[in-house]
Structure formats: C-alpha cells, structure tokens
Amino acid sequence: MFVDHIRIYAKAGKGGNGLASFRREKFVPRGGPDGGDGGDGGDVVLEVSSGVNDLRQYFFDPKLVATDGMPGMHALKHGRNGKTVVGKVPPGTIVYRSNATTMQEASWMEKEGEELQLEQIADLTEEGQTFVLCEGGKGGRGNWHFRTATDRAPTVFETGTEAQSGVFFLELRRIADAGLVGYPNAGKSSLLGALSRATPKVAAYPFTTLQPVVGVVQRDDYTRCVVADIPGIIEGASRNRGLGHEFLRHIMRCKVLLFVVDMTGLEHDPVEAIQTLRTEIKLYSEELAAHPWVIIANKMDITETAEPNLSILRQRFPKIEILPISALTGAGIDALKSRLFELA
Ligand SMILES: Nc1nc2c(ncn2[C@@H]2O[C@H](COP(=O)(O)OP(=O)(O)OP(=O)(O)O)[C@@H](O)[C@H]2O)c(=O)[nH]1
Numbered sequence: 001m002f003v004d005h006i007r008i009y010a011k012a013g014k015g016g017n018g019l020a021s022f023r024r025e026k027f028v029p030r031g032g033p034d035g036g037d038g039g040d041g042g043d044v045v046l047e048v049s050s051g052v053n054d055l056r057q058y059f060f061d062p063k064l065v066a067t068d069g070m071p072g073m074h075a076l077k078h079g080r081n082g083k084t085v086v087g088k089v090p091p092g093t094i095v096y097r098s099n100a101t102t103m104q105e106a107s108w109m110e111k112e113g114e115e116l117q118l119e120q121i122a123d124l125t126e127e128g129q130t131f132v133l134c135e136g137g138k139g140g141r142g143n144w145h146f147r148t149a150t151d152r153a154p155t156v157f158e159t160g161t162e163a164q165s166g167v168f169f170l171e172l173r174r175i176a177d178a179g180l181v182g183y184p185n186a187g188k189s190s191l192l193g194a195l196s197r198a199t200p201k202v203a204a205y206p207f208t209t210l211q212p213v214v215g216v217v218q219r220d221d222y223t224r225c226v227v228a229d230i231p232g233i234i235e236g237a238s239r240n241r242g243l244g245h246e247f248l249r250h251i252m253r254c255k256v257l258l259f260v261v262d263m264t265g266l267e268h269d270p271v272e273a274i275q276t277l278r279t280e281i282k283l284y285s286e287e288l289a290a291h292p293w294v295i296i297a298n299k300m301d302i303t304e305t306a307e308p309n310l311s312i313l314r315q316r317f318p319k320i321e322i323l324p325i326s327a328l329t330g331a332g333i334d335a336l337k338s339r340l341f342e343l344a
C-alpha cells in the first residue's frame with residue numbers, strides 16, 4: 001500500500017484552569033491565596049523524516065490529538081503541561097487547512113457534493129523541519145496572581161484558553177528535479193536503473209511500477225540530481241483508465257519532464273504516444289504542462305524499427321529536444337546524464 005494524500009483531524013490540548021484557593025494551615029491564620037497556574041496544552045507538530053516513505057500511518061489512524069494542560073493546584077503548584085504530539089511526514093509533504101471542523105463534517109460535505117475548501121499552510125521539504133499544526137491553549141493563572149493591596153483574598157482565577165483544532169489535508173509531492181513520464185513498458189524504470197543506483201522493478205508487462213520511486217543520479221563532482229519514476233500513463237488516464245493520473249502529483253515539483261518513448265513502435269506509435277501523453281498531462285494540470293520537457297527516445301538498440309521511427313519523430317517535433325538512448329545497453333546514457341544536469 002502507498003498513501004500519498006490523506007485527510008486527518010488534529011487537536012491540540014486545552015490550557016488548564018488556574019485555581020482559586022487559600023492557604024489553610026494550623027497556626028497560619030489568613031494564609032492568603034495559594035492557587036497555582038494551569039499547565040499549557042500540548043501542541044500538534046508535524047516533523048519531516050526521510051525514514052517515512054509515505055502517509056500510510058494516517059490511513060490507519062487519521063488523528064493527532066495532544067493532551068490538555070492540568071489545572072493549577074493548591075500551594076501554588078503549577079498544573080502539568082500537556083504532551084505535544086509529533087506526527088512524522090515524508091519530505092515533500094504539503095499541508096492544507098480545510099474549512100471543516102470535524103471529520104464527520106468533512107465526509108458529510110463530501111457526500112452532499114460540497115467541495116472542501118483547502119488553504120495551503122505549509123510545504124515541508126527539509127529533513128527535521130517542523131511545523132506547528134495546532135497550538136495548545138495557555139494555562140490560566142491562579143488567584144495568587146490577583147492579590148492586591150486592597151484585595152488580599154481574591155477569588156479570581158483565569159480559565160485556560162482553548163486549543164486549536166481542525167481537519168487538514170496532507171499531500172505528498174515527491175521532491176525530484178526531473179520526472180519520467182511515459183506509457184507502460186516504455187522503459188522508464190529501466191532508465192532510472194541505468195541513471196542511478198535505484199533498483200526499480202522492471203518487467204515486460206504494463207504497470208510494473210505501482211508507486212513512485214526516486215533515484216539519485218550522482219556525478220563525479222558529487223553534484224546530484226533526483227529523478228522520479230512514476231507509473232505509466234495511458235490514454236484516458238484522466239478518466240481513471242490504467243492507474244489514473246493522480247501519480248502526476250509527484251512530478252509537479254520537477255524542473256524538467258522526460259517523456260520516455262518506446263521507439264520500436266511495436267506497442268504504440270511513438271508520435272501518437274507523445275501526443276497522448278501531452279494531452280493527459282494538460283488534462284491533469286496546465287501548470288505541469290507548462291514545464292520544460294524533452295523526449296527520451298528509448299530502445300534504440302532495436303535498430304530496424306527504432307531508427308526510421310526516430311526520423312519521423314524528429315520531423316514531427318522539430319522544436320523539441322530528442323535524446324536517443326538504450327536503457328538496456330547503456331547507449332546514450334552518459335550524454336543524457338550531462339544534459340540532465342544542465343536542464344534540472
Ligand atoms: N530492447 C530494449 N528493451 C528495453 C529497453 N528499456 C527497457 N526495455 C524493456 O522494456 C520492458 C519494460 O521496461 P520497464 O522499465 O519496466 O518499463 P516501464 O516504463 O517502467 O513500465 P511500467 O512500470 O509498467 O510503466 C522490459 O522488458 C525492459 O527490459 C531498451 O532500451 N531496449
């Protein structure tokens with residue numbers, strides 16, 4: 001299972017009330033106010049950890065609830081602070097606040113066909129980065145604070161303040177410089193394997209890749225480029241054919257898109273493949289369609305069919321850069337690598 005978008009409920013802890021009480025001891029007449037302060041409520045915090053791969057933990061338990069602060073006590077004792085809860089998220093998690101206040105309300109709105117309004121409040125990308133999703137309430141002050149020259153026995157105290165809470169939406173958008181887009185079996189995963197040390201599953205059947213994989217392309221000078229391999233996209237992906245087009249979210253951050261095509265033309269005509277893929281990307285997001293893109297002409301080792309197809313492709317897309325390679329033999333991979341570092 002792979003979860004890349006999920007709705008969660010988060011609630012911080014309330015502040016504890018201050019206490020109004022008086023010191024009562026033998027031989028201490030009129031002991032004066034001694035009500036302690038309430039403790040602060042715990043916060044709900046999100047923390048980026050590369051140890052988590054996706055958002056599945058929130059699928060099983062979509063709640064982050066911190067504990068309340070305890071009330072103040074006699075003898076000026078401070079109530080205990082509530083515990084902060086820390087929810088781990090993978091790098092690349094975008095956080096949205098919704099206009100629903102409870103999960104029930106959110107599902108009800110959904111059922112009624114009413115759209116949840118989402119406002120982006122954070123984009124968590126760096127390892128260890130934290131974000132306070134809901135702030136805990138402050139503890140109230142006890143009556144000791146309210147003593148004055150004229151009122152030595154105040155019965156006033158503060159109540160703790162309310163905690164923040166709400167329904168939030170977490171969306172994972174992998175952090176990669178370049179994204180591979182292509183039909184199933186075009187050789188995207190093979191290419192990622194040839195470019196990086198990643199070992200994505202490669203097979204001769206469609207939809208081998210079921211979830212996004214990222215690989216790091218390293219150069220001798222230690223510069224790096226992160227490439228994302230996503231499941232294959234087919235015609236009608238926007239209508240949920242194949243694995244749908246939701247996975248495109250993972251290449252939204254990419255500076256360049258690499259359109260991988262099987263140049264043998266045995267399964268699909270290369271020109272049509274590019275046209276269909278461009279259409280599907282546009283249907284998903286105009287913003288994504290505006291990203292710079294190049295064509296990776298793969299399987300050039302099958303020369304008899306690939307070479308004539310390459311000439312046709314060049315004629316049809318004269319303005320688009322086309323890089324011929326073979327992910328299988330490694331031909332053209334070095335040239336692609338250097339180009340990748342210029343583009344991404
Ligand atoms: N001849 C030849 N075969 C290749 C080349 N690249 C990939 N293949 C083969 O094409 C098939 C599909 O490769 P994958 O890398 O799994 O393709 P994919 O695009 O990741 O496919 P999905 O994950 O299903 O979308 C496998 O049988 C590969 O061995 C190549 O350059 N030349």
Ligand SMILES: [Mg+2]
Nearest residue numbers: 188189208209
């Ligand atoms: Mg694959």
